[in-house]
Amino acid sequence: MGRLDNKVAVITGAASGMGRATAIRFAAEGAAIVVADLNQEGGESTVRQCRENGARAVFQKTDVASEADVKAMIARAVSEFGRLDITYNNAGLVGALGPLEEVTVEEWDRTQAVLLRGVFLGIKHSIAPMRQAGGGSIISTASIAGMRGGFGPHPYSAAKAGVINLTQCAAVEFAKDRIRVNCICPGGIDTPIMGRRASESSGAEAQAHAQPLQRIGQPEDIANMALFLASDESEWITGTSMLVDGGFMARAHSFGRMTTATWANFKGYVGPSFEIKS
Amino acid sequence: MGRLDNKVAVITGAASGMGRATAIRFAGEGAAIVIADLNQEGGEAAVRECRENGGRAVFQKTDVADEAQVKAAIARAVSEFGRLDITYNNAGLGGALGPIENTTVENWDRTFAVLLRSVFLGIKHSVPEMRKVGGGSIISTASIAGILGAAGPLVYSVAKCGVIHLTRCAAVELGKDRIRVNCICPGGINTPLLHKHIPGGEEATRQLLQNIQPIPKVGDGDDIAGMALYLASDDSQWVTGTAMVVDGGFVARGSFLGGPSVFDVPTRWSGPSFEKD
Ligand SMILES: NC(=O)c1ccc[n+]([C@@H]2O[C@H](COP(=O)([O-])OP(=O)(O)OC[C@H]3O[C@@H](n4cnc5c(N)ncnc54)[C@H](O)[C@@H]3O)[C@@H](O)[C@H]2O)c1
Ligand SMILES: NC(=O)c1ccc[n+]([C@@H]2O[C@H](COP(=O)([O-])OP(=O)(O)OC[C@H]3O[C@@H](n4cnc5c(N)ncnc54)[C@H](O)[C@@H]3O)[C@@H](O)[C@H]2O)c1
Numbered sequence: 001m002g003r004l005d006n007k008v009a010v011i012t013g014a015a016s017g018m019g020r021a022t023a024i025r026f027a028a029e030g031a032a033i034v035v036a037d038l039n040q041e042g043g044e045s046t047v048r049q050c051r052e053n054g055a056r057a058v059f060q061k062t063d064v065a066s067e068a069d070v071k072a073m074i075a076r077a078v079s080e081f082g083r084l085d086i087t088y089n090n091a092g093l094v095g096a097l098g099p100l101e102e103v104t105v106e107e108w109d110r111t112q113a114v115l116l117r118g119v120f121l122g123i124k125h126s127i128a129p130m131r132q133a134g135g136g137s138i139i140s141t142a143s144i145a146g147m148r149g150g151f152g153p154h155p156y157s158a159a160k161a162g163v164i165n166l167t168q169c170a171a172v173e174f175a176k177d178r179i180r181v182n183c184i185c186p187g188g189i190d191t192p193i194m195g196r197r198a199s200e201s202s203g204a205e206a207q208a209h210a211q212p213l214q215r216i217g218q219p220e221d222i223a224n225m226a227l228f229l230a231s232d233e234s235e236w237i238t239g240t241s242m243l244v245d246g247g248f249m250a251r252a253h254s255f256g257r258m259t260t261a262t263w264a265n266f267k268g269y270v271g272p273s274f275e276i277k278s
Numbered sequence: 279m280g281r282l283d284n285k286v287a288v289i290t291g292a293a294s295g296m297g298r299a300t301a302i303r304f305a306g307e308g309a310a311i312v313i314a315d316l317n318q319e320g321g322e323a324a325v326r327e328c329r330e331n332g333g334r335a336v337f338q339k340t341d342v343a344d345e346a347q348v349k350a351a352i353a354r355a356v357s358e359f360g361r362l363d364i365t366y367n368n369a370g371l372g373g374a375l376g377p378i379e380n381t382t383v384e385n386w387d388r389t390f391a392v393l394l395r396s397v398f399l400g401i402k403h404s405v406p407e408m409r410k411v412g413g414g415s416i417i418s419t420a421s422i423a424g425i426l427g428a429a430g431p432l433v434y435s436v437a438k439c440g441v442i443h444l445t446r447c448a449a450v451e452l453g454k455d456r457i458r459v460n461c462i463c464p465g466g467i468n469t470p471l472l473h474k475h476i477p478g479g480e481e482a483t484r485q486l487l488q489n490i491q492p493i494p495k496v497g498d499g500d501d502i503a504g505m506a507l508y509l510a511s512d513d514s515q516w517v518t519g520t521a522m523v524v525d526g527g528f529v530a531r532g533s534f535l536g537g538p539s540v541f542d543v544p545t546r547w548s549g550p551s552f553e554k555d
């Protein structure tokens with residue numbers, strides 16, 4: 001008996017990283033899954049891995065910043081699997097880097113469009129089918145970067161803070177429909193979001209020690225929390241931002257290894273991870 | 279296959295309410311459990327329910343404010359079941375009630391002893407045993423009263439805020455030993471602790487709790503047990519120092535334009551829920 005038997009989930013950004021790990025975990029727990037991503041090759045590989053786990057899964061090419069795409073993605077869940085119970089707004093990228101005084105409006109807008117508008121659209125279009133199903137669980141990936149200044153690139157961090165508050169507002173708005181809205185705030189996770197995984201780069205040791213538990217997070221750590229929030233076990237939980245960070249936020253960092261100034265030293269705009277040329 | 283197979287847990291305040299619901303849930307997932315509480319009768323009933331759910335369980339009479347008794351509860355887990363993986367510091371009571379200017383130092387201290395010293399003691403005496411088995415998970419019940427002002431009695435709320443911060447500090451200290459320390463912040467839960475305070479008892483409590491949070495469902499012990507199970511299991515092996523809110527959306531909503539506070543009551547002491555004051 002799986003913890004998500006008979007449930008249907010849409011997961012964005014599921015071609016890679018934590019979205020993929022979550023799709024595989026959900027599949028093993030009995031859910032049917034729409035794997036939504038810009039990255040077709042990675043998405044199709046996730047679909048295969050879900051099927052190997054015995055689940056039904058399909059790929060839907062989606063730009064989460066586009067309303068038409070998000071609408072089609074949600075419609076695909078209903079046309080393919082008959083209902084919608086879980087939406088996980090997880091797609092993301094690093095976006096605009098550098099000192100705020102040099103960030104262009106175009107880069108700013110594109111960052112917000114993927115990270116915050118993407119979540120708004122995911123919530124907006126999930127409501128009707130979830131109401132029809134008698135309720136549902138909406139999850140989004142925010143970040144510890146959305147909780148303090150300087151834990152991520154600054155436009156990225158502002159967008160993630162927006163995700164946290166949007167989660168609270170939507171939770172209050174849709175509680176009467178039994179639609180729960182929560183987000184997860186990961187710490188540093190070993191995914192290719194910066195082009196290559198932290199475990200494959202030189203600073204791996206220092207990154208492990210950035211958190212009290214002394215290891216970098218794995219995509220499965222996020223998948224496990226997403227599973228809890230997706231399942232009926234959390235039916236009285238809404239509006240929360242769940243920290244999964246190895247203890248990073250519990251510690252003061254001003255005297256630690258992380259310095260908050262470093263983010264402004266990078267330049268440019270970082271697109272989706274599968275497009276980064278290393 | 280249970281989610282806590284081969285694990286051993288101590289749960290304080292497990293004779294009643296959310297501690298009892300958690301004990302039964304953990305037992306169903308394969309854990310062996312020490313039920314620690316002041317309340318013998320309720321504790322023995324919880325032991326029977328754990329056994330009916332397929333788990334091993336024993337009762338250990340414990341006052342969580344007393345160091346020797348907490349030490350004995352932890353030792354009981356090891357002598358009875360051979361190890362310790364999970365400690366859930368959950369015992370609690372209302373403590374000192376009423377306006378601050380009438381609150382006695384004695385009631386301030388007693389409240390802190392049961393709600394905060396107890397968590398310190400539960401952590402302190404779990405550490406050596408958890409180190410022996412290569413890690414562990416310590417969970418405590420804080421409260422949304424430790425996050426928001428005036429969501430609970432004053433002294434109680436300050437103590438619960440202390441639990442949240444003790445959780446963070448201990449998590450940082452014990453991370454290297456793979457001992458995780460987290461707490462749960464419940465909203466209003468339908469347990470004997472509230473039945474005791476709210477005029478009209480269980481039925482009035484149920485009615486009150488129906489609509490104080492955005493989700494129009496009364497929170498019960500099982501809602502907390504689900505979160506405790508996540509934190510106790512290896513699913514949360516990279517989670518430490520957190521305060522997990524389980525409140526039907528209470529904290530997410532900025533304001534509650536409700537009636538008078540249920541804690542706006544005369545000065546008195548409120549003991550454990552199974553005792554008459
Ligand atoms: N890796 C970390 O340390 C970390 C920490 C906190 C939060 N996050 C967040 O976690 C989420 C998942 O990231 P990840 O670390 O797994 O990275 P990842 O790059 O492995 O996965 C992100 C996925 O999102 C997809 N994507 C990007 N833009 C998209 C768009 N416009 N439409 C559809 N799909 C798009 C990418 O193709 C990729 O498959 C992101 O929201 C990220 O901001 C990551
Ligand atoms: N009910 C709520 O709305 C609510 C909300 C937030 C937090 N909490 C907290 O949840 C925890 C569990 O409470 P509950 O609501 O299940 O209430 P409860 O009264 O049903 O259970 C609490 C248990 O703790 C025991 N206890 C009290 N003092 C003790 C002591 N000194 N030593 C050992 N055991 C002792 C009681 O005998 C009782 O069995 C408490 O820490 C409480 O403060 C409750």
